[in-house]
Amino acid sequence: MATDSWALAVDEQEAAAESLSTLQLKEEKAKPDANGDNLVDTTNQVEVLQRDPNSPLYSVKSFEELHLKPQLLQGVYAMGFNRPSKIQENALPMMLAEPPQNLIAQSQSGTGKTAAFVLAMLSRVEPGNKYPQCLCLSPTYELALQTGKVIEQMGKFYPELKLAYAVRGNKLERGQKISEQIVIGTPGTVLDWCSKLKFIDPKKIKVFVLDEADVMIATQGHQDQSIRIQRMLPRDCQMLLFSATFEDSVWKFAQKVVPDPNIIKLKREEETLDTIKQYYVLCNSRDEKFRALCNIYGAITIAQAMVFCHTRKTAGWLAAELSKEGHQVALLSGEMMVEQRAAVIERFREGKEKVLVTTNVCARGIDVEQVSVVINFDLPVDKDGNPDNETYLHRIGRTGRFGKRGLAINMVDSKHSMNILNRIQEHFSKKINRLDTDDLDEIEKITN
């Protein structure tokens, strides 16, 4: 990777667990090293690499400094945002710069990525033009709905602005173009709308956002569809890639497919979320895991909990068994009808359901503030049976949002799964302690 022409700047932050809203940044000027490159002090948390050395490198401390359109600033404040989060301080000036620049950004779960790219889309959209100009891709139906809500809320002071949901089940009449200026959707439907069905003219897209970008461009993820969509976009389309995780090979691929990107990157050792306490429970079988879960059901329903299973089948089984024991739970997996999925996630958001049994469909992005416990009923593994560190981080990131405390409990039921857990510990250099599910004091202490 050529870094010659890059300017670098750095944020210093000692206390990673400190609440984001109270963070005080210490700006540091880029320091040339022996080669004349601008280099980073390795003790720092965030690396910012700006492609164009001529454009001044800066971060903002307030939304006013961004000179947003009044109706957008109004939308930002109406959502209750007072000042930019850490990622927003650095990413917003880059995303709003003229001419538009591409960005690949990595930032922890719950640090305000969504609001950042929504703001970027809204600042570029021209509501008077009745055709899609901004396109955002999400990996799942539920996340597309959630992000769509943020777009609608933040854009509600634009009287003419409309949002289209390109998701399963949203069937439109053939042979017409859509007039909505912003489109949020999942890869399959968006691809259909752009190619076969021609509801969208991809050549008119000005801003393209990939949320959970690593899984969107990973070979094992949505790569084919996302890249096919990307290739239909105009050359000067601004591309914004966001995720909490970028595994090495995916990171390289991202830089290959995104021309001249600015980069905001979190340092590896700062990845694990210090606000989340992690434990494991030792069992001998799936049934023992089930009984252990029954034991702690009372403690985890003080707030809300998400229980992750490896397969849809296990999730369905577990939800049914818990119900039989008299424990109320909701089930969400990709085999369900989209209408049902929308209803379940809505009930969970409203707090009408305390426990959601689910698959990796909910591993990423889903933001329900009252979730204080994440349970890995099955540890996350990839198709080869190796630990899936990225998914682990995303799953436990469903709790501890915006600096709140959280609890993650991993259920181990064999030598094999103990081995998986050990490798996850090693990857994050983070000790995961054993928890006795008969001793509820510890759990209640943290969930309170």
Added chain:
DNA sequence: AAAAAAT
């Protein structure tokens, strides 16, 4: 293995 499609 899950998710993503008007296949």
